[in-house]
Amino acid sequence: MVQILSFSLLAAGVALMLIAAVGVVRFPDLFMRIHCSAKSPSLGVGLIMLGAALYFDDITVSSKAAVIVMFIMVTSPVGAHVLARAAYFAGVPLWRETLSDELRDHYDLKTHELGRPGATPARRPRPPQPDL
Amino acid sequence: MFGTALLGMLGLAIMLGFVRLARGPSLPDRAVALDFIASLVVGFTGVFAVVVDAPVFLDLGLVLALVGFLGTVAFARYIEKGGPPWYKS
């Protein structure tokens, strides 16, 4: 009974990760790929580790699994945020159907400072983007 | 048997990650693909530990999660602060 439950948790996690992988290949621009690669692995690893903890049913194993889940839950959004910020700063183009971009022109490319909307624009605006 | 099928599915997912790694038009795309592959491998260790019935592999997952995160942060730092401009107008 517990085995069935643990294996179905594992299967759910694996399916989620496979779907995310398809998304990472299919989605049109980098930011949407980050949407895929940040959310699904955190929940997927969570489900897999829960399944493993149920399967082994031992305090040392389940505490280890809990530590892994906590660690992934903290680091995966931070990693996504850091990568997305760096990519935007490096000028990676947005998808051509993106409706609006309120972050545009707010960066100061020299000092890496970021203003808020309504403040004076940065000295050098973002270069025009190649079509994706 | 069922566990082996799960491992195969995860392997397929990792291969798709490699497709993005090879195709991704710029360095930031490749960094995202690497970050994604790292978290897939953490999941892989979890499933593998259950399939071979050896909980030691969870330690491997823990270390991989740590190293993968550090790699991601280092890549992002490099993209933002150094290197050539990745997109020129």
Next chain:
Amino acid sequence: MNLLVLNLCLALVWVLLTGTLTLLNLIIGFGIGYFVLLMLRNVFPRARYFRTVPYLIEFLLYFAWELLLANLRVAIDVLTPRHRMHPRVLALPLDVKTDEGITLLANLITLTPGSVSLDVSSDRTVMYLHVMYASDPELVRRTIKEGLERRVIRLLRGIERR
């Protein structure tokens, strides 16, 4: 904070008494310990612990639900052949002032449906997001402010000591 340590001690005592060291038993012990402390709440005047724990549980449940929803939504969009997203980069004015609050909010925004935090302005008043389903930007802003930010503020106010 002392009450948390006391509660953990009670959980350990429960584990020692029952003699089975598993994670589930530890959690049961923690629950019973919390109940005992709740009965004794008149002994600890002005303790914020009893208000913080229900907030925390409600927060975790809400968060798990949102995480599930986020994944289902992205999964549906991956599996259907047409792209149906309306992505935007949005500016979100912040009510959270502390650094911890902003960090927590940014992480939660990344993990919940269709939004990734891109950057926070240098004066810490505005957060920029990339949102996947934003045909109506005002609706997205309102959902995040009333759903997540309100809960983060309430939780942090409960945790920090006066």
